[in-house]
Amino acid sequence: MIAIERSTAGSGACGPMVWLLALMMGVLVPAQAAELNITAEFRPSALDPTHNRFVNTTPQSGYCASHPALCRPGDFTINTGMSVVQRRLFGGGTDPREKWYLAADGNWQDVTVRNANNHELKARIRLFLVGLQWNVGNDGSNPGSWGAATGGCRGRRGIGGSGLYRYAWDVADNNVVCVRSPRATTDRMARLTFSIGYYLETPNPLQAQDGEYTGSVTYTVGNGQQIDLGQGDYSDSELTLQLQLNVVHDFRVQFPADSPGVQLAPEGGWSRWIDHGLPPARLRQELPFHLTTSMDFSMKLLCEHPAGTGCGIRNHADDADDAVVPVDVDVTIPGMTNLRDGRPAQFTALSSNDAHAPRFTPDGYLMQRRSTLRFTAEREAVTEMLRTPGSHWSGDMTVVFDANP
Template sequence: MKGFAYGLGLLAALSMPAAEAVNQEIKALFQPDPSQPNRNVFINKTPNSGYCASYPRECADNNMFSIHVPVRFDSTRALMPGDGLGLKVPANWRQLTVTNRDTQETETVEVRIIGIGSSFFLSDTAANLVGVSNILEGHQKLWTSSSWVYAPSPCQYSGVGAYTPATYKFFWKAPVEAPCIKVAAYRIPSMYFNGIDFAYELRTPNPLGMSSGLYSGSLSYHLGPGGDFQMGTMMVPDDNNLTLDFVLDVQHTLKVDLPPGGNKVILEPEGGWRQWIDSGRKPSRIYRDQPFYISASSRFKVMMECAESFTSTECNLRNASASRTAVEVNMSLPPGITGPGGAGVKDVKLRHKQWVGPFQPGHYVDRKQGNLRFEMAKHRIEALLKPGVSDTYSGHVTVIWDSEV
């Protein structure tokens, strides 16, 4: 009897297809967790950079992940009092298709940007630009709505702000796709944003319905005025394209274990052979229930192989003189695994060199008991048993579980 273990993966792949573009890898992984069998989700595996690397607890509390992108935005002219810098991100859900590299199966992933931040550098200290001596007072007065730690609506405060005389680091939450505008209160000869940090959220498909393997796909964004990521109409990036390359790594489990001695199956009537021996009364059933233990997180199929087949559903058993009889094999699976049509799996007849299924776990099934029933058809019993005759029939049956459906 054979058991197989297969894996599925969610990752995001790094690629650099052309100049004037930034590519960023986004990774996600599904592996079944025996301690949480009902948790059928991908885990983000992309290392945080930028905001969430500096403030991991804040991001964990909000289910956010962040990336730092080394794109510089420079002002095209001096900012005058009343000029606004409108920051905007693609906060609405966007879809992309990811494709299994081996099977070419496709799934849909959704992503949205839910936060934006950077560090800006001024051409002079904020205090000098507004005519004060205190560093913090300079940053607070340079803009009409205080310093950049306070996010203008519809963006939201994140609690992050750090400054030097001529720089300010900030991060804002961005719940909606609309500009968040900071307005200059004084003239600023020039400034630039040194890279951007963005936080993102993923919606991934149900991994239990996916085949094992790597699924990859890409989503591209335009940076700069009028684009998906904007830092103000007068702030121009040195790179105007950003591509997120996703790879979902699905690593399923399919494992079947037999108890000790389970590879040897002895068929008997109910209650043993004594009734037949003592009275000559033929038993109505000759069978054996063989339990097994299955761990499964993905759909699978099952097939039996007979060393010698009698019919498509029966395997031969032979005695020493080459007389034959046959046995059928029926399979039952534990609760949590359904067959075609969504029904439970009880006494499904296995077939010689023909797959049955697929069978689909509704959650990760971890070492739950199933059953194989080896049984002779009634007409085989009638033909086999004769008073005063005893013999031994044997044969080999292999049952195969396969997650490559």
């Protein structure tokens, strides 16, 4: 029977010490942090079996949502919810941080994300765009930009009127400091809000376990920090990007019966043994099944009668000596590769030893892929069984498909 599973100081010092501590506590200001959720998901697609990338599911907002015609296909921005107040622009001034100003860390940041089983994936993220919105009142002036920017940022067209002005700067993949003179000078308080555009690189989800993976990366914000929008009062000193990568795999194994049985027999039947006494070279039986998967998994055996690193069958005759003979089990799954040796999953031996269990990875999304388990008793096993004609040999073997080993 074959079963299938899815698987102290003195008192004189106390007064001044307490006073100094209270004074220090009075001036501590906790860091204010803003958080943004960035979500992406992988689901296999029957319409595109080669699909192996996460899809961004974060709602679009910010510059590219307001002005999609000014953004390229694939550009994505999200509002930070942060602001800078008392921000002034001096067209003829010398302080670059009182002009159109942006300092940004556009380098790739490594992020480790983990699921509930503590399985890790490695992702990378970087800022490629900062979109800014100025609210400067309504006095008939427009503090639009003037001239080319220094520092290597490429500007995108500004849009607005006297009270509101939006524009964006592309950020290269390094640390940039970009300055541009305003067309008008404002010496009144202005409020600046901003959005960010990001690129996200994710690993191959076909090699990931199911579940939600989370991790984060934090940027400092303010004067001389990783994101610096110029002189002003910042609502927050940190911006944390919370990554949520959701993997929803498809994994199904279908056999012809719920508890399939295997009858070992010689190729061509038993007639040569019965009629002529010629022992068969081996006994064998194949068991077909269909596999649907978009993920890695391993396969191993659980045995009623262990035999070496595999399973066996035992003589159940009343006068038997509990002899057990081995039955080799291998699997063939077209479109799968054995990660242990890089070979196709063809006649790959299965074992009851976890250290030898093969782990397979799909070439893409496999749907209803016809596959085969093969059970073989070789010559030595056959010879042992034939020593007791009329004997009955059997044993239960469980084939475990383990997607989370």
